[in-house]
Amino acid sequence: MNERITIAVDAMGSDACPTAEVEGAILAAQEHDVRVLLCGPEERLRAELRAAGGNGLPIEVVHAPDVITMEDSAGKAMRAKRDSSIHVAARQVREGNAAGVISAGNTGACMAIVKTILGLVPGVKRPALAQVFPTLEGTWSVLVDVGANVDASPEMLAQFAAMGEIYSRVICHCAQPRVGILSIGEEDHKGNELTKLAAPMIRQLPVEFIGNVEGNDLYSGKADVIVCDGFTGNVALKVSEGLVATIKAMLRQSLEKTLQAKIGAVLARDAFEDFRKRVDYTEYGGAPLLGVKGVCLISHGKSNSNAIKNAIRVAAELSRGRINQRIEETLHESLKVTSPVSA
Amino acid sequence: MNERITIAVDAMGSDACPTAEVEGAILAAQEHDVRVLLCGPEERLRAELRAAGGNGLPIEVVHAPDVITMEDSAGKAMRAKRDSSIHVAARQVREGNAAGVISAGNTGACMAIVKTILGLVPGVKRPALAQVFPTLEGTWSVLVDVGANVDASPEMLAQFAAMGEIYSRVICHCAQPRVGILSIGEEDHKGNELTKLAAPMIRQLPVEFIGNVEGNDLYSGKADVIVCDGFTGNVALKVSEGLVATIKAMLRQSLEKTLQAKIGAVLARDAFEDFRKRVDYTEYGGAPLLGVKGVCLISHGKSNSNAIKNAIRVAAELSRGRINQRIEETLHESLKVTSPVSA
Numbered sequence: 151m152n153e154r155i156t157i158a159v160d161a162m163g164s165d166a167c168p169t170a171e172v173e174g175a176i177l178a179a180q181e182h183d184v185r186v187l188l189c190g191p192e193e194r195l196r197a198e199l200r201a202a203g204g205n206g207l208p209i210e211v212v213h214a215p216d217v218i219t220m221e222d223s224a225g226k227a228m229r230a231k232r233d234s235s236i237h238v239a240a241r242q243v244r245e246g247n248a249a250g251v252i253s254a255g256n257t258g259a260c261m262a263i264v265k266t267i268l269g270l271v272p273g274v275k276r277p278a279l280a281q282v283f284p285t286l287e288g289t290w291s292v293l294v295d296v297g298a299n300v301d302a303s304p305e306m307l308a309q310f311a312a313m314g315e316i317y318s319r320v321i322c323h324c325a326q327p328r329v330g331i332l333s334i335g336e337e338d339h340k341g342n343e344l345t346k347l348a349a350p351m352i353r354q355l356p357v358e359f360i361g362n363v364e365g366n367d368l369y370s371g372k373a374d375v376i377v378c379d380g381f382t383g384n385v386a387l388k389v390s391e392g393l394v395a396t397i398k399a400m401l402r403q404s405l406e407k408t409l410q411a412k413i414g415a416v417l418a419r420d421a422f423e424d425f426r427k428r429v430d431y432t433e434y435g436g437a438p439l440l441g442v443k444g445v446c447l448i449s450h451g452k453s454n455s456n457a458i459k460n461a462i463r464v465a466a467e468l469s470r471g472r473i474n475q476r477i478e479e480t481l482h483e484s485l486k487v488t489s490p491v492s493a
Numbered sequence: 494m495n496e497r498i499t500i501a502v503d504a505m506g507s508d509a510c511p512t513a514e515v516e517g518a519i520l521a522a523q524e525h526d527v528r529v530l531l532c533g534p535e536e537r538l539r540a541e542l543r544a545a546g547g548n549g550l551p552i553e554v555v556h557a558p559d560v561i562t563m564e565d566s567a568g569k570a571m572r573a574k575r576d577s578s579i580h581v582a583a584r585q586v587r588e589g590n591a592a593g594v595i596s597a598g599n600t601g602a603c604m605a606i607v608k609t610i611l612g613l614v615p616g617v618k619r620p621a622l623a624q625v626f627p628t629l630e631g632t633w634s635v636l637v638d639v640g641a642n643v644d645a646s647p648e649m650l651a652q653f654a655a656m657g658e659i660y661s662r663v664i665c666h667c668a669q670p671r672v673g674i675l676s677i678g679e680e681d682h683k684g685n686e687l688t689k690l691a692a693p694m695i696r697q698l699p700v701e702f703i704g705n706v707e708g709n710d711l712y713s714g715k716a717d718v719i720v721c722d723g724f725t726g727n728v729a730l731k732v733s734e735g736l737v738a739t740i741k742a743m744l745r746q747s748l749e750k751t752l753q754a755k756i757g758a759v760l761a762r763d764a765f766e767d768f769r770k771r772v773d774y775t776e777y778g779g780a781p782l783l784g785v786k787g788v789c790l791i792s793h794g795k796s797n798s799n800a801i802k803n804a805i806r807v808a809a810e811l812s813r814g815r816i817n818q819r820i821e822e823t824l825h826e827s828l829k830v831t832s833p834v835s836a
Binding site (some may be wrong): 391392396404413415422475 | 566601629640643675676678684685709710724727729730731734737738739744747751753756757761762767778
């Protein structure tokens with residue numbers, strides 16, 4: 151039987167905080183075998199928890215008086231708000247009270263604070279954000295990095311490959327992940343300086359490397375893990391989010407143009423719900439910050455209770471899967487292609 | 494009254510060549526006031542043209558014995574196949590027989606050949622590929638560059654801004670295009686080295702610069718012109734294409750799951766057709782290679798006759814809009830931010 155994992159939740163991160171976090175914690179505690187530490191203003195969280203029917207569940211409140219906003223710069227948030235909900239949540243992991251931390255707050259500030267408080271897995275140069283995309287094949291593809299390192303080096307891309315491959319095994323249950331580099335053509339000679347230098351380094355790692363893949367392969371299922379610098383990955387992620395929102399809105403407009411289309415839309419309601427679930431990012435929890443000690447997931451600011459629940463579940467699975475130990479082992483095996491410096 | 498514009502068409506470029514090109518030329522000659530020079534194997538093109546009912550229209554065949562395939566490298570195609578359909582089509586422009594050229598062939602080979610044969614507009618350092626995206630507001634946003642320059646300099650991004658702005662005026666009929674840099678956050682300090690160095694250069698151009706925009710803004714309508722390096726732009730374009738195809742397939746699967754959903758889908762058929770048109774890239778022709786003398790549009794390899802027709806129409810509009818003269822004037826005005834070298 152699995153041991154019960156404890157996850158610390160920054161309760162003041164999402165746009166709908168703390169309601170989304172409190173309700174998400176309740177759902178996670180009810181549906182999964184996890185214990186939750188809700189970090190934020192104690193009085194307010196206790197009242198919300200009581201009102202939402204959370205008493206009696208394995209959920210505890212840990213007081214954190216400060217709140218970081220989207221307007222705070224990462225540096226200012228880190229230094230001036232040492233008792234923010236994300237600081238307190240990360241410290242729960244450092245002090246051994248929780249196995250992982252999740253936040254739907256300001257991504258830059260979260261990354262900086264978590265990295266500083268938890269430190270890096272030995273051998274890791276830079277942590278990287280990973281994001282899961284649903285593919286047409288029914289599998290998931292993992293894109294690393296989606297925003298932690300805007301100017302990445304070839305060595306960093308090789309480390310992203312190693313970390314993403316383990317994430318794919320643990321979370322997507324992929325037995326033999328195929329790893330590709332995001333580029334602008336399949337042939338080896340197509341790409342920019344970064345991708346051309348990174349390819350031979352990834353080829354030396356103990357992973358199944360399939361070479362270059364293209365933007366459309368995020369959804370084709372051709373690769374299970376796709377690596378890129380954080381700038382390109384963030385653009386790819388946000389283009390996807392923007393396009394899904396746009397297509398939904400355009401489809402809604404088209405379906406409301408005539409009475410006949412409206413009736414059709416009502417009849418097809420279950421199909422639209424099924425479709426919505428398949429393209430809805432909240433079903434996949436948050437983006438893990440791979441390479442930090444402990445486990446950290448950063449969720450979308452627009453997260454609802456379902457997204458928070460899923461982030462808590464994924465954080466617990468990462469912890470059970472001993473992801474950091476495996477990252478450390480893989481990087482140790484491939485020391486020849488990675489710099490032995492830990493930042 | 495408009496003069497009749499002549500456009501040279503590489504008839505052997507698309508996956509469905511030469512049928513898509515021949516039928517596209519016929520549609521363009523029927524619907525728009527253009528004359529078409531179809532370049533490719535003479536006998537075959539004449540037979541296709543006759544069979545498709547193209548006789549009597551302002552369409553001429555220009556013989557080109559060689560054909561470049563997707564497997565040919567740009568260098569090999571340029572040197573070894575000097576009488577390819579794209580070589581011959583580009584020469585029609587250089588020799589003054591046509592105002593512009595379009596091709597749905599191998600993008601790398603097309604760009605190299607057209608650039609060599611036509612040369613660059615004075616002041617332009619590098620040509621750039623632009624792509625139009627439909628926005629939720631009903632406007633079009635232009636992304637430059639989507640693949641011509643994988644490792645771009647800040648100066649190049651500034652030139653892309655100047656060229657894209659004029660393209661938006663001429664083709665999207667935008668009276669005062671708002672120009673943004675594709676980045677990973679709205680604030681000036683967010684971005685990579687390239688975007689941070691390019692921003693002050695674009696600020697000095699005679700364009701309305703709105704600073705950083707994000708991936709989702711390709712579809713939000715917030716900017717009319719968005720500049721980026723060709724690597725990032727190509728990834729953004731292909732992620733979009735892949736996601737549109739994936740969403741269509743997932744929606745089809747969901748709509749076929751139950752009888753009720755199937756009936757709903759039939760009733761909503763017109764709405765789906767309306768939606769399909771709004772997200773269908775073929776409605777927007779091809780991607781212009783901005784900065785070359787004459788006009789060049791590169792269409793998707795999967796182009797059908799409708800896409801070819803639209804590419805011919807857009808090429809004629811660019812020529813009527815004197816796009817190159819305007820690019821030259823803008824770059825001349827802003828010489829202080831652009832290197833005076835023409836490649």
